[in-house]
Amino acid sequence: xxxxxxxxxxxxxxxxxxxxxxxxxxxxxxxxxxxxxxxxxxxxxxxxxxxxxxxxxxxxxxxxxxxxxxxxxxxxxxxxxxxxxxxxxxxxxxxxxxxxxxxxxxxxxxxxxxxxxxxxxxxxxxxxxxxxxxxxxxxxxxxxxxxxxxxxxxxxxxxxxxxxxxxxxxxxxxxxxxxxxxxxxxxxxxxxxxxxxxxxxxxxxxxxxxxxxxxxxxxxxxxxxxxxxxxxxxxxxxxxxxxxxxxxxxxxxxxxxxxxxxxxxxxxxxxxxxxxxxxxxxxxxxxxxxxxxxxxxxxxxxxxxxxxxxxxxxxxxxxxxxxxxxxxxxxxxxxxxxxxxxxxxxxxxxxxxxxxxxxxxxxxxxxxxxxxxxxxxxxxxxxxxxxx
Amino acid sequence: xxxxxxxxxxxxxxxxxxxxxxxxxxxxxxxxxxxxxxxxxxxxxxxxxxxxxxxxxxxxxxxxxxxxxxxxxxxxxxxxxxxxxxxxxxxxxxxxxxxxxxxxxxxxxxxxxxxxxxxxxxxxxxxxxxxxxxxxxxxxxxxxxxxxxxxxxxxxxxxxxxxxxxxxxxxxxxxxxxxxxxxxxxxxxxxxxxxxxxxxxxxxxxxxxxxxxxxxxxxxxxxxxxxxxxxxxxxxxxxxxxxxxxxxxxxxxxxxxxxxxxxxxxxxxxxxxxxxxxxxxxxxxxxxxxxxxxxxxxxxxxxxxxxxxxxxxxxxxxxxxxxxxxxxxxxxxxxxxxxxxxxxxxxxxxxxxxxxxxxxxxxxxxxxxxxxxxxxxxxxxxxxxxxx
Numbered sequence: 001x002x003x004x005x006x007x008x009x010x011x012x013x014x015x016x017x018x019x020x021x022x023x024x025x026x027x028x029x030x031x032x033x034x035x036x037x038x039x040x041x042x043x044x045x046x047x048x049x050x051x052x053x054x055x056x057x058x059x060x061x062x063x064x065x066x067x068x069x070x071x072x073x074x075x076x077x078x079x080x081x082x083x084x085x086x087x088x089x090x091x092x093x094x095x096x097x098x099x100x101x102x103x104x105x106x107x108x109x110x111x112x113x114x115x116x117x118x119x120x121x122x123x124x125x126x127x128x129x130x131x132x133x134x135x136x137x138x139x140x141x142x143x144x145x146x147x148x149x150x151x152x153x154x155x156x157x158x159x160x161x162x163x164x165x166x167x168x169x170x171x172x173x174x175x176x177x178x179x180x181x182x183x184x185x186x187x188x189x190x191x192x193x194x195x196x197x198x199x200x201x202x203x204x205x206x207x208x209x210x211x212x213x214x215x216x217x218x219x220x221x222x223x224x225x226x227x228x229x230x231x232x233x234x235x236x237x238x239x240x241x242x243x244x245x246x247x248x249x250x251x252x253x254x255x256x257x258x259x260x261x262x263x264x265x266x267x268x269x270x271x272x273x274x275x276x277x278x279x280x281x282x283x284x285x286x287x288x289x290x291x292x293x294x295x296x297x298x299x300x301x302x303x304x305x306x307x308x309x310x311x312x313x314x315x316x317x318x319x320x321x322x323x324x325x326x327x328x329x330x331x332x333x334x335x336x337x338x339x340x341x342x343x344x345x346x347x348x349x350x351x352x353x354x355x356x357x358x359x360x361x362x363x364x365x366x367x368x369x370x371x372x373x374x375x376x377x378x379x380x381x382x383x384x385x386x387x388x
Numbered sequence: 389x390x391x392x393x394x395x396x397x398x399x400x401x402x403x404x405x406x407x408x409x410x411x412x413x414x415x416x417x418x419x420x421x422x423x424x425x426x427x428x429x430x431x432x433x434x435x436x437x438x439x440x441x442x443x444x445x446x447x448x449x450x451x452x453x454x455x456x457x458x459x460x461x462x463x464x465x466x467x468x469x470x471x472x473x474x475x476x477x478x479x480x481x482x483x484x485x486x487x488x489x490x491x492x493x494x495x496x497x498x499x500x501x502x503x504x505x506x507x508x509x510x511x512x513x514x515x516x517x518x519x520x521x522x523x524x525x526x527x528x529x530x531x532x533x534x535x536x537x538x539x540x541x542x543x544x545x546x547x548x549x550x551x552x553x554x555x556x557x558x559x560x561x562x563x564x565x566x567x568x569x570x571x572x573x574x575x576x577x578x579x580x581x582x583x584x585x586x587x588x589x590x591x592x593x594x595x596x597x598x599x600x601x602x603x604x605x606x607x608x609x610x611x612x613x614x615x616x617x618x619x620x621x622x623x624x625x626x627x628x629x630x631x632x633x634x635x636x637x638x639x640x641x642x643x644x645x646x647x648x649x650x651x652x653x654x655x656x657x658x659x660x661x662x663x664x665x666x667x668x669x670x671x672x673x674x675x676x677x678x679x680x681x682x683x684x685x686x687x688x689x690x691x692x693x694x695x696x697x698x699x700x701x702x703x704x705x706x707x708x709x710x711x712x713x714x715x716x717x718x719x720x721x722x723x724x725x726x727x728x729x730x731x732x733x734x735x736x737x738x739x740x741x742x743x744x745x746x747x748x749x750x751x752x753x754x755x756x757x758x759x760x761x762x763x764x765x766x767x768x769x770x771x772x773x774x775x776x
Binding site for chain 2: 210244245250266281300305
């Protein structure tokens, strides 16, 4: 059996684990991967996990999809020999499928199967390139919310001026709303993710608003402003206060907290702007003979820039607040994109992120209780559980 | 007297106009310009209006600020001789001043004076580089909302793939909230602005949401979706339905409608992303001798790109829904930026935009009434008043 003793187990399941994980996966960190549902099909997914396996000697995979098709693809990948267990699933969640329908009829899909490997403790992280709405809906019913979490959130990585090269932003669209308490939980989940996924021991947290002055913004933002500030010292993060849209790609905060509506608009506006500039740059270089020559000479420089802001390399949207971690890769992810999502899932699994996040969120309820009894009523001891 | 007969006049003012506009301004389109409050001071503003005067033989200015200082700057600008009337105002609204304080104590400021030239009918458009919050607050009390307008809005231009090179987005932050009726008014005001400011006779309108499917989004968005769709044919615009953040720099819609909170975050996220990419591009070109050489060869191409997405050239945030039009220039605007804002103000003044917008909004209330009596109850005649 491959599960590590500290893996979370759904309380309504028997403790014995499925029997068919081969001996080869024993001792490895196992990632559950949905082979289907991405724009580039299972071929890109298999190429992606093969790339990950070449770079990472500790990894193993449970791959979900039509067995015959996957076996054929795996046969060509010697680097994956003995490292992949296939779970046969013949249905696919398509990009246009409505989440509500998938929740009712999705049981035979590769996405459902991939989440069930996390549910039953074979893996702590799942990766899928499929339909985001359906993946969130299925994650909610198969993995359930962590005790104490009101709204799970999607955290994304946004290229930025910060020294790590990108910032965490959440919620990027799991839900449309967030009250002050939800925003506090997003802050704590974002901090935990920044520590375990990005190696930032003491992240800076900012709350997204239309200005940085204390009197600005909607009432729930001003309330959350006070709550997050009160938690910062004990939870060992820096609260930098309100930040603006320009700080999402900036160097004011490592974790940007907002509701899912605003977060979704912001990430798509940023992506659209970057894509427009990229196209205009290509056009500009086609303009004259001299500029064509310049573009040839500049190829390496432009390649370096492209790599720095390549959405495939900061590809993982992560679902936080569930019993298990789900990494959502872009629907259009190619092998590089899949491999980046798998790498993130591996790092989170290796760090024991799910358990640490669960402990952090569980303690929030207690601390909120403390806070309502006055700032000195709690134990005052810092939260140590998710330091790396 | 220089006012054109069709200029709007605040009903609580006597019809006689101030006496001291010189004969030279007679027959010109006069723009009221706040010389103070920008990061670069009155020198940049005077340089900006001088640039406009060189290109535009029909323009004249009322310039607001400390007389002695302005006279000294104007003395060096032969191209402005006889085209500028100074209104002495010794106080300045600073960037850090709170709007509420400016509303109480701002009477001696150049910003107040600039708005009063619109209020008393000397000009139909004012331009200021000052503090946005204070400018909106003063505009509200000095110019008042147009009859039938619930929330004025700030419309900005966002570089885009559309054939005109940018899209209109509103509200970019005049208010934090907008209900379905406000969003409908934003759509109609945005259409009017696109016609008169951007020469788009039949603009495409999109409502910003987290997805394009009809069931997505907050309740007020689904309600506004129906209302805007119902008005499209009669008001002669195309309603393309819900759009996403990626469509703000895209080619799906010319006018993007959203609330001021979301709009403010989106514009600042776009600006921050563009600025990050620009800096990374410069870094990339500094990397090696070859890339430095390439950057020299590419100077013209990069200059062309910079011009295309230069915020100074799409500089005007326009306040819509007031008795008069106010163009807010960036605080950091230099001569090029001020001149771009003045050019926009001129075009809007020349087209009689304020009156057309007033007529359009007044008819909305009537049409909403019609709509609530069933789709066939109205006269069914298209709104012709703001076609160019």
